[in-house]
């Protein structure tokens with residue numbers, strides 16, 4: 430009988446130990462998920478499209494909040510390399526237009542690791558101005574493309590979720606008024622947690638007008654800890 434009791438005791442102890450290890454394992458995995466990440470790599474950072482049917486480079490998606498009544502399926506953001514309209518990297522880039530009716534073409538994606546407070550984020554991006562609306566799709570050939578776009582700036586917005594209305598402007602460039610590609614560095618520190626970032630053209634000043642911006646070759650987002658100075 431004593432042998433049986435001892436065996437039972439050992440069996441229960443093994444079960445408890447196994448259970449504890451399992452919980453500990455889960456906690457460890459959860460901790461690892463939130464470990465400091467020095468880099469966040471964007472998907473398709475060169476904004477390449479496999480062919481002319483991809484009018485928005487995958488897996489980038491525009492956010493409807495900036496589009497007013499314009500539907501995502503009607504956007505034609507992909508630009509294909511040509512002598513007059515060269516990409517900075519690879520065979521494609523995107524053009525993001527802002528219009529006087531308030532519509533802003535844009536692209537964004539969910540980040541592998543979120544933007545969170547206490548950290549500083551830095552990204553490099555190549556930008557150029559173009560006054561022309563390029564025709565890349567038969568639908569656009571149905572009307573005369575615009576040729577009088579004006580310079581705008583690039584803004585980066587953070588979103589907590591895809592439906593989040595409490596989004597935040599994280600960083601912005603000066604107005605981009607040069608035809609040649611130039612590299613810009615954008616840095617921000619977040620006051621909230623943002624799982625998505627969106628690249629959006631923004632007007633100079635408070636009046637809306639028709640503006641256009643070419644974007645290519647986004648870098649990895651570099652993450653550094655903010656060191657607080659002692660007072």
Ligand SMILES: [Ca+2]
Pocket residue numbers: 475476477516517518519520521522645646
């Ligand atoms: Ca590219």
